[in-house]
Amino acid sequence: MIKAEQKPFEEILEYLAPYNKILLSGCGACVTVCHAGGEKDGALLASALRMARQNIGKPLEILESTPARQCEPEFALELSDTIGLVQAVLSVSCGVGVQTLTRHFPTTQIYPGVNTTFLGETVEHGVWEERCQACGNCILEKTAGVCPIARCAKQLLNGPCGGSSNGKCEIKRETDCAWQLIYDRSKSLGQLHRLTEIIPAKQWGVQSRDSGPRRIAREDLKV
Amino acid sequence: MKSGSNLEKVFVNGNFAVTSELGPPKGNDVGVIKRKVDFLRGYVDAVNITDNQTAIVRMSSIATSAFVIQMGMEPVMQMVTRDRNRIAMQSDLFGAAALGIKNIVCLTGDHHTFGNQVHAKNVHDLDSVQLINMVKTMRDEKTLMGGEEKIEGEIDMFIGGAANPFADPFEFRALRTAKKAAAGVDFIQTQCIYDMVRFKEWMKMIRDLGVHEKVHIMAGITPLKSAGMARYMAKNVAGITIPDALIDRMAKAAKGSEEGIKICIEQIQEVREIEGVHGVHIMAIEWEQMIGRITEMAGLLPRPQMD
Amino acid sequence: MGRADEKQPEIQGEPMSPFEPKIVAFCCEQSGVPAAEMAKTLKLKMPNHLELVPVPCSGRIETLYLLKALEGGADGVVVFACHEENCRYLQGNVRLKSRVGYAKQIMGKIGLEQERLEIFHLATNSGVKFAEFLIQKADQLEQLGPNPGKIA
Numbered sequence: 001m002i003k004a005e006q007k008p009f010e011e012i013l014e015y016l017a018p019y020n021k022i023l024l025s026g027c028g029a030c031v032t033v034c035h036a037g038g039e040k041d042g043a044l045l046a047s048a049l050r051m052a053r054q055n056i057g058k059p060l061e062i063l064e065s066t067p068a069r070q071c072e073p074e075f076a077l078e079l080s081d082t083i084g085l086v087q088a089v090l091s092v093s094c095g096v097g098v099q100t101l102t103r104h105f106p107t108t109q110i111y112p113g114v115n116t117t118f119l120g121e122t123v124e125h126g127v128w129e130e131r132c133q134a135c136g137n138c139i140l141e142k143t144a145g146v147c148p149i150a151r152c153a154k155q156l157l158n159g160p161c162g163g164s165s166n167g168k169c170e171i172k173r174e175t176d177c178a179w180q181l182i183y184d185r186s187k188s189l190g191q192l193h194r195l196t197e198i199i200p201a202k203q204w205g206v207q208s209r210d211s212g213p214r215r216i217a218r219e220d221l222k223v
Numbered sequence: 224m225k226s227g228s229n230l231e232k233v234f235v236n237g238n239f240a241v242t243s244e245l246g247p248p249k250g251n252d253v254g255v256i257k258r259k260v261d262f263l264r265g266y267v268d269a270v271n272i273t274d275n276q277t278a279i280v281r282m283s284s285i286a287t288s289a290f291v292i293q294m295g296m297e298p299v300m301q302m303v304t305r306d307r308n309r310i311a312m313q314s315d316l317f318g319a320a321a322l323g324i325k326n327i328v329c330l331t332g333d334h335h336t337f338g339n340q341v342h343a344k345n346v347h348d349l350d351s352v353q354l355i356n357m358v359k360t361m362r363d364e365k366t367l368m369g370g371e372e373k374i375e376g377e378i379d380m381f382i383g384g385a386a387n388p389f390a391d392p393f394e395f396r397a398l399r400t401a402k403k404a405a406a407g408v409d410f411i412q413t414q415c416i417y418d419m420v421r422f423k424e425w426m427k428m429i430r431d432l433g434v435h436e437k438v439h440i441m442a443g444i445t446p447l448k449s450a451g452m453a454r455y456m457a458k459n460v461a462g463i464t465i466p467d468a469l470i471d472r473m474a475k476a477a478k479g480s481e482e483g484i485k486i487c488i489e490q491i492q493e494v495r496e497i498e499g500v501h502g503v504h505i506m507a508i509e510w511e512q513m514i515g516r517i518t519e520m521a522g523l524l525p526r527p528q529m530d
Numbered sequence: 531m532g533r534a535d536e537k538q539p540e541i542q543g544e545p546m547s548p549f550e551p552k553i554v555a556f557c558c559e560q561s562g563v564p565a566a567e568m569a570k571t572l573k574l575k576m577p578n579h580l581e582l583v584p585v586p587c588s589g590r591i592e593t594l595y596l597l598k599a600l601e602g603g604a605d606g607v608v609v610f611a612c613h614e615e616n617c618r619y620l621q622g623n624v625r626l627k628s629r630v631g632y633a634k635q636i637m638g639k640i641g642l643e644q645e646r647l648e649i650f651h652l653a654t655n656s657g658v659k660f661a662e663f664l665i666q667k668a669d670q671l672e673q674l675g676p677n678p679g680k681i682a
Contacts, residue, residue, distance in 0.1 A: 043598075044597060051642065054681055154334060158352035160395070162414055195398065
């Protein structure tokens with residue numbers, strides 16, 4: 001899912017300095033899973049913000065609400081009435097959720113409370129790692145189910161660079177070398193021969209973000 | 224002949240080739256280039272011009288290569304995929320060919336976080352295998368990547384690549400070089416060798432794959448200056464392994480630098496005997512002035528005069 | 531950040547009403563609760579404004595409860611938990627430790643003193659220690675003054 005991390009507390013306080021009544025809007029999906037901003041983590045942040053403002057003699061009233069998914073119009077619009085009562089919104093959903101709110105509430109100041117970081121897997125409770133870069137053309141079938149676009153620091157498509165050492169990446173010794181993982185898995189699947197096939201240059205300009213923001217329109221689904 | 228470069232002719236003629244490396248200046252001081260060329264001229268067949276090595280900003284390899292030609296030596300222009308997309312790289316190749324550059328080594332490049340502009344955007348539009356193939360396409364199909372846009376003129380390059388027999392996974396390393404061969408590489412320069420046993424194992428795998436018949440392998444050699452340098456490299460540089468015996472030998476020597484040169488000569492003599500090794504690539508980092516002495520003591524002089 | 535370390539100002543001729551800190555004590559049912567009962571039976575002296583919150587295991591306490599207790603009016607929060615190797619539910623008190631650590635980080639950012647939150651490890655028969663610790667904590671909190679972040 002999308003992973004995010006709460007912004008530094010000082011930064012959030014700075015955003016909220018001009019206000020005395022805001023809505024803290026969470027999201028029940030991705031940010032809940034990575035403990036950046038669902039109902040509970042939103043409540044924790046709200047409590048901390050209230051106390052911080054109390055401490056400097058400028059109380060801040062914070063209403064809390066957590067739609068099931070902030071990126072979905074019908075859920076985001078559930079906030080309409082509450083938004084009418086406040087001066088600004090601190091959204092602890094990912095960047096998508098924040099922008100869904102800005103689109104539907106054009107006259108309301110919406111602040112991002114988290115930094116959206118990556119698409120990732122839960123490795124163990126409390127630990128998340130980047131797995132996908134939404135490149136638009138999945139080649140996991142060619143690379144034994146390990147993505148070199150997301151997991152190789154140089155996005156190599158034809159094998160490890162000369163800095164792969166003991167299965168680790170030269171730029172961060174804790175990071176696994178994606179190509180070592182691809183090699184090991186290909187070996188255990190009996191598919192090492194596939195790694196001799198040359199994977200041609202990626203078409204970044206057509207399917208990826210490089211050709212501008214992407215869009216999917218399913219005519220069969222539109223009403 | 225693919226490019227007619229001096230290096231290519233040396234190989235084709237069956238001579239044992241010798242190249243070295245030159246790091247461009249961290250600015251526009253052409254005097255730095257001249258000083259290094261003066262140390263190397265006459266002792267090597269061609270000299271690699273590095274491309275922002277370790278992601279430290281230096282004069283571009285294309286500009287430096289052009290100066291090196293003016294100063295009377297043949298450059299091997301290195302090009303990394305880290306900083307440029309395919310538009311810029313093909314554009315640079317047009318320029319390189321026009322400037323008379325005939326050798327190119329296609330590399331991925333050290334990660335930008337090692338360098339002095341850590342907030343840069345990582346490009347990596349292509350990897351080294353795809354870059355090799357791109358240059359081959361430009362030379363042999365006379366089109367841009369994709370095979371459709373015709374090139375005005377000839378881009379005749381002798382195409383090189385790198386190999387690291389000391390990185391992991393070891394079993395895959397020779398296969399990766401074979402992939403580069405399939406992509407169109409003409410010659411390969413290896414990472415510097417200290418673990419001779421592992422290098423020989425890798426060469427055996429290369430021969431088993433028949434790669435030594437398709438590409439010219441050049442063994443990378445770097446003279447050690449001191450035991451401290453050996454220890455530092457062994458510990459900090461990913462992809463370089465130095466056997467303890469070698470570090471001990473350096474530590475016990477009366478004068479480290481002399482012992483380092485001695486070891487270097489022995490290594491050159493040893494790799495010459497290995498079937499499939501067609502040359503040495505001597506990387507004397509910040510020690511270019513030793514190249515003359517090393518090539519002389521190793522019996523590599525005079526360099527053949529090709530016409 | 532501001533800190534209310536002065537007692538309430540003396541009004542001319544009127545005696546000062548001393549600050550008596552409010553303490554919220556989360557008590558693990560395996561250790562804290564029996565210790566509390568023992569202290570009560572022995573009629574030991576305990577702070578005046580004390581609220582006991584029993585929990586089935588200290589691991590049940592979420593970071594949010596610790597902060598909400600402070601926000602809601604507590605000048606200090608204490609957690610009575612079993613000794614580290616003695617958790618009936620194995621890792622409950624270990625989780626608690628991480629959460630208290632996280633709460634303290636947040637308290638630092640708010641500007642609240644670290645002493646306002648503390649874990650005390652004890653066993654079922656630690657009635658005397660229970661009371662003593664609370665009295666000490668109340669004294670400490672009197673010196674620190676009221677929690678400057680509370681909204682109550």
